[in-house]
Amino acid sequence: MKLTSKGRYAVMALMDLARFNNINPVSLRDISLRQGISLDYLEQIFSKLRKKEIVQSVRGTQGGYVLNRKAKDIKLTNIFDAVDEKVKTVQCKKDSKKGCNGKATKCITHNLWDELENHINNFFEEKSLEDLVKNNFEKRV
């Protein structure tokens, strides 16, 4: 059980963006250099973030990206959702119409994974981008 790099990079990039947000659009090139993430990969990630209206793009020279909402209104859960970083604990939840493991009924652990998903999602729904930036700054001081 682990997060993918895509989810982690998305959070890193948005934290980076949030810090410089009020001045100018931030270019992916800058984020790439500061955070050590491949530029091509960042472009894929930001394409998704834009479609979910988490960021806005500014094209052309001096362009880049800006947050589309206030940092406190962007929750971790929104970010992960945008880049398809889902908390799908197990396959049996994929098509819930059928049962689990090709059977007609739910598997005996089904309730457990439901609980686990809720537990994790609660964490993601509480944390905002603002929290993360503040917290990171404080710990460094």
Add this chain to the structure above:
Amino acid sequence: MKLTSKGRYAVMALMDLARFNNINPVSLRDISLRQGISLDYLEQIFSKLRKKEIVQSVRGTQGGYVLNRKAKDIKLTNIFDAVDEKVKTVQCKKDSKKGCNGKATKCITHNLWDELENHINNFFEEKSLEDLVKNNFEKRV
């Protein structure tokens, strides 16, 4: 972010075993049939569970497996640990001596993943096999 089948199967199999535990050893063949899990795969899983002393084996005819401790003393965290179902949220935690992403310092999201891991592990440390069996039975009644 998802669990692997190995972790899920381990829990399913142990719940199955816990229900019949006080009577006779339970054969993997029975578990395989009841839970719809490949027998060969179960053997791999139980080999690991045995090494971590979560189950005991009884060889020969009428043999099978029994729990090695009381169901209430087997926590989810023990089971996942036995089958290498780790909660390693991100790679940057792998070798913590180095920084993240090949850099010298920790990445800006590092504290976040620490928090997340603790959050998830708390859940696993609370739940015992006994809880799971009871809960599953109650919900079905």
Add this chain to the structure above:
DNA sequence: ATAAACCTGACTAAAATAGTCAAGTATCAA
């Protein structure tokens, strides 16, 4: 005009997953 920066889709190497397969050994029951 031209360079910076966004935009898109196709492609791919490497790793992880979810098993299968083969060849055993131990024990009980008839």
Add this chain to the structure above:
DNA sequence: TTGATACTTGACTATTTTAGTCAGGTTTAT
């Protein structure tokens, strides 16, 4: 004592996912 049942182990493999790369655009400030 011989079969059947069931545990034991290690090697192997197809499939899927991940984590990118690559190539070719379009847009806009200067």
